[in-house]
Amino acid sequence: MAKGKKKATAVVSAIASKPRPEVTAVLALLGAVVAGLSLASYDGLGPDGLPAGNNLMGVVGRYAAFLFLQLVGLxxxxxxxxxxxxxxxxxxxxxHDVTLGTLAAYICNGVLLAALLHLGAPEARVLGHELGGSAGELLGGLLASLFSAWGGALVAAGLVVLLTVLATPQPLLSFLRRLGRGLCACGRGVRRAAGWTAGLW
Structure with missing residues (x-):
C-alpha cells in the first residue's frame, strides 16, 4: 500500500514538474483576448480623471485598459x-527560439512605438489619454530634446528595426513569415466567403 502510494506521488510529481508549453500558450492567448475586450469596451476617462463607464471585463478590465492606455497609449x-x-x-x-533577450527586445519595441506616436502627434489624445501614453511622452520628449522631433522619430524607428533584426533568430523569422502568409490567406478566404454570401442575397 505504501509502495503504491509512493509510486502515485512520484507520477504526480513528474507530471507537475514537466514543462507544459501548451499551458503558457493558452494563458497568453487568453490574456490577449481578455486585454483586447477590455480595451475595445473601454469608455475613457471621466471628469475625475478616472476610468468611467462599463466594461465587458468588469472593473478589472476597465482599470487594466486604463493602465495600458495610460502607460503606452495606442x-x-x-x-x-x-x-x-x-x-x-x-x-x-x-x-525554443524565443529567449528572454528576444522578449525584452520586443517589449522595448513597444515603448519605442509609443515614443513614435507621441512624436508624431504630441497634442493628440484618444479617450482622454495621450497617443503614446506616459512612457511615450517621457521617451519621446527625451529624444526630441536630443535630436529634435523628426530626428527623434528617425532614431526611434531605427532602434525598432535594429532590435527586431538582432532579437529575431532566423528560424523564428521564417516561422513569422509563414504565419503572416497564413493569416493573409485566411483573410482572403474570409473576404471571398463574405463576397459569395453577399452574392446569394
Missing amino acids: ASGYYLALLAVIGVIWFTEAR
Whole structure:
C-alpha cells in the first residue's frame, strides 16, 4: 500500500514538474483576448480623471485598459498582437527560439512605438489619454530634446528595426513569415466567403 502510494506521488510529481508549453500558450492567448475586450469596451476617462463607464471585463478590465492606455497609449495594440503571436508560437517547436533577450527586445519595441506616436502627434489624445501614453511622452520628449522631433522619430524607428533584426533568430523569422502568409490567406478566404454570401442575397 505504501509502495503504491509512493509510486502515485512520484507520477504526480513528474507530471507537475514537466514543462507544459501548451499551458503558457493558452494563458497568453487568453490574456490577449481578455486585454483586447477590455480595451475595445473601454469608455475613457471621466471628469475625475478616472476610468468611467462599463466594461465587458468588469472593473478589472476597465482599470487594466486604463493602465495600458495610460502607460503606452495606442501602442497597447502592439502588445496585444505580441501576446497573441507568443501564444501561437508556444504551440510549435519555434518556441525554443524565443529567449528572454528576444522578449525584452520586443517589449522595448513597444515603448519605442509609443515614443513614435507621441512624436508624431504630441497634442493628440484618444479617450482622454495621450497617443503614446506616459512612457511615450517621457521617451519621446527625451529624444526630441536630443535630436529634435523628426530626428527623434528617425532614431526611434531605427532602434525598432535594429532590435527586431538582432532579437529575431532566423528560424523564428521564417516561422513569422509563414504565419503572416497564413493569416493573409485566411483573410482572403474570409473576404471571398463574405463576397459569395453577399452574392446569394
